[in-house]
Amino acid sequence: MTQIYFHEGDLPASVHFSGSVAVDTETMGLQMRRDRLCLVQLGDGKGNCHIVRFQKGRYDAPNLKALLADSSVLKIFQYARFDVAALSLYLGVSCAPVYCTKIASKIARTNAPSHSLKTLCEQLLGVELEKEQQCSDWGAETLSEEQLKYAANDVLYLHALKEKLDALLAREGRTTYAQSCFDFLPHVAELDLAGFDCETLFTH
Ligand code: MN
Numbered sequence: 001m002t003q004i005y006f007h008e009g010d011l012p013a014s015v016h017f018s019g020s021v022a023v024d025t026e027t028m029g030l031q032m033r034r035d036r037l038c039l040v041q042l043g044d045g046k047g048n049c050h051i052v053r054f055q056k057g058r059y060d061a062p063n064l065k066a067l068l069a070d071s072s073v074l075k076i077f078q079y080a081r082f083d084v085a086a087l088s089l090y091l092g093v094s095c096a097p098v099y100c101t102k103i104a105s106k107i108a109r110t111n112a113p114s115h116s117l118k119t120l121c122e123q124l125l126g127v128e129l130e131k132e133q134q135c136s137d138w139g140a141e142t143l144s145e146e147q148l149k150y151a152a153n154d155v156l157y158l159h160a161l162k163e164k165l166d167a168l169l170a171r172e173g174r175t176t177y178a179q180s181c182f183d184f185l186p187h188v189a190e191l192d193l194a195g196f197d198c199e200t201l202f203t204h
Contacts (some may be wrong), residue, residue: 045159
């Protein structure tokens with residue numbers, strides 16, 4: 001059973017995650033500096049989702065920042081590169097340690113043509129995701145029931161995906177390759193923010 005909790009501006013101090021937390025962000029668009037951070041969604045892997053909504057320019061969220069920076073809590077993302085950079089840019093927080101289901105899939109499932117959340121949920125969990133709200137207005141004064149449900153969906157399956165992907169990585173002897181990428185990911189996000197082109201940085 002899915003439970004969605006909505007919070008304005010920060011996570012309440014009473015909310016705790018132990019071990020790991022699934023994280024996603026929603027922004028006004030894909031150009032990070034132009035398109036502000038609107039939502040941070042957090043999932044506990046047991047059906048509970050906490051959604052923190054930010055008003056423009058108000059990113060003072062000490063409880064959320066403490067959680068994201070907590071080295072004892074693994075942050076699980078789908079395409080961590082974008083979210084980790086957005087969290088660094090807007091909240092000023094270095095997210096670590098991180099796990100990225102997209103990278104895990106790219107390393108474990110070299111046979112698969114797609115590594116999108118929709119595909120991973122379908123192929124690994126047999127779950128059909130709806131993507132209709134992806135481009136909706138996350139800065140709206142009032143978020144609709146559908147928007148909140150969509151935002152929650154993006155973190156609800158990440159723990160289950162991680163479990164499946166970890167098993168595949170282990171089976172193929174590729175766990176350390178994936179871990180190296182996860183360890184490097186926060187640095188990639190910083191290089192992105194600093195304006196480096198990581199696609200060409202490692203080529204001749
Ligand atoms: Mn999302």
